[in-house]
Amino acid sequence: MTVRNPTLAIEIDRQKPLPIYLQICERFRTAIAAGHLRPGDRVPALRGLAAQLSTARGTVELAYTILVDEGYLQMRGAAGTFVSPSLSESLMQAAPAGGSQDAPDAQTTEAAGAAKTPDASPSGQPRARQSAIAVALSGEPRALQPGLPALDAFPRKIWSRLVTRRARSGERTLLAYPDPVGYLPLREHIATYLGLSRGVTCLPDQVFITSGYRATLELVLRSLASPGDRMWFEDPGYLLARSFLAETGVQLVPVPIDEEGIDVERGIERDPEARFALVTPSHQSSLGNTLSLARRMALLTWAETGSRWIIEDDYDSEFRYLGRPLPALKSLDRHDRVLYCGTFSKVMFPGLRLAYTVVPERAVERVGRVACSMNAGAPTLFQAALADFFEQGHFARHVKRMRTLYGQRRLLIAQALKQTFGEQLTVELPSGGIQFSVQFAEAAHGPVDDVAVASRARQAGLAVLPLSIWYAHGRMRDTPRGLVMGFANITDANEAGRLARTLRACLDG
Structure with missing residues (x-):
């Protein structure tokens, strides 16, 4: 089968108020609508297009993420990125065809909404999600931004001293490739911390350090998922997780949320044979509900009886204002079916780009092999400084103060x-x-x-x-x-x- 590689001249106007990533999105939509790009065509690589436009790779990656989420593009790993072979007629006709490829200004884009583009992507998501993704990935902190910890209250002097001391130590390990599974002293501190604060009993070998929640999901799915696997996903559920999972080929099964959290009975009605369930039991994203004990036990029973996996996203459980922090779902797991995922983006700061997952013992070897093949370890310098932050008691004091x-x-x-x-x-x-x-x-x-x-x-x-x-x-x-x-x-x-x-x-x- 011959794959077309059409020449695509994309131009951006830095004088326009419309952000560059949105201009890139509009250029692709227009090219698809005009027939310059056809289903199955390969599109430029992230690095190549970024160099062509003299812009950051992250800007192009954000545009591609939005286009994948909307159903225009499809990422196939090392094979490249392609125009979706199953592109619907409505999407092909969504952007204005013709000679002009000028992007609308920001005000027109915001006001026109569904009048210019389809109201929802093939997965049922509104196009407004692209703005939400942009907000979530924005490097500029803004008022009322969800998930952003108190940057003004972080102990920056202490952190700077720890990082500087490590950087000046001359340790060769800090300059080498990072361990793909994580810096061992930090893994030891995390295992101890989870046992004391979350009731999660685990060995350091079960703790894998990643460069963020998305990297955690990628590691888990590459290790345990098969093509076509189905996953229960909370409805409503975490936006960025849904966007990433749509790229992986996992089929999401929306399961309603009520005051007790995810409705396990409804999930069984909709798809009893799903392979995974992704849940936020301590603080549901986005309604904030807590998964009841009865639902927790029902979810664990469902996973146990079918040898299924539960991915527990415990993203901000350190902060509870009524009573003591609840024990994690993982602490109730007697059959090793829960993968516990945590992050330092909320308890420390998001620019740290450190997260972790606790893997069931039966899957440690498999996940370890995949982690080594991905070779995507987080910088050892920051891992070592964070281990010192734990060792010297700063982490516990910071959590209590926050x-x-x-x-x-x-x-x-x-x-x-x-x-x-x-x-x-x-x-x-x-x-x-x-x-x-x-x-x-x-x-x-x-x-x-x-x-x-x-x-x-x-x-x-x-x-x-x-x-x-x-x-x-x-x-x-x-x-x-x-x-x-x-x-x-x-x-x-x-x-x-x-x-x-x-x-x-x-x-x-």
Whole structure:
């Protein structure tokens, strides 16, 4: 079979207000609609296109991620990236065909929405997810950004001293290729920490260090998944995980969430033979609910009886404001079916790019082989500094201090929102985490367009996300409409009130 490699001249205009990654997206959509790119065509590699456009590789990667998520492109690992062979007619006709390839300005793009492009991707996701991904991957911290810890309260002097000391030590291991499975002293500290704080009993050999949650999922799926495997996925569920999983070929089975967390019975009704379940039991992403004990046991029973795998994403469980932190789902796992995933992006800072997974003993050898073949270990310098952060007691003190601080800051924004919005907004704070969701009351003319509200909020400098896009079918009339926001960086009541008033103005239009 011959694969076409059409010559594609992509130009960007750095004078336009539209971000470069969105300009790249528009150029590809236009080329596909005009027939210059056909289903099955190979498109330029990330590095090559970045060099051609004189832009960062990450910018091109973000554009490709969006296009994959929308169904235009398909990534095939080392083989390259291709125009999706199963591209639907609606997507091929979505962008304007013709000679002009000028991208619309940012205001037109935001306002036109579904009028210019399909309202949903083939997987049922609204196109507004591209903006949410951009917010999540943005390097510039913004007010109310979900998942962003308190950057102002991080002990930077202590951290800088630890990193500097390690860098000056002259250790040869810090200059060599990092161990693909992780720096052993850090793995030992993580194993001890999880045993004490989360009830997870494990050996250091079961702990694998990765460069982030996406890298964790890639390691797990490359090790344990087969083509065509199906996975229960919370509905609503974590946006970035859904976007990545759509690229891997795993078939996602949306399972509803209620006040007790993922509805295991509904999951069994929808697909009893699914191979995986990806869950956030301690602080559901995005509703904030906690998985009840009955549901936890039912989920473990389902996994045990079919030799299935549960991926537990415990992304911000360190922060709980009512009672002690709940034990992890993994702590109840008596049959070794749970892979426990944690990250330092929330408890430390996201620029650290360190995460980890605890693998069942039966899978350690398999995951170890894949980790070595991927050869994608995280920088040893930061792993060693983090091990020192644990060793000297700074980690435990930092978590304790942040738990108190976040407990105060969450109340500031909750009180400000209730005072500003009144009955127009339902604010129910979860018992843990560094982000939460709020829901709009239905307006006289129907459901509030939370995508439009979030768009106006972005223009006002806020990083809130529309709640509806976390659902598999986000534009259904009965889908809850609201916002997902972080609160860790709110410093005082005055700032909380100002941000609440800004959001209210965005609701009013």
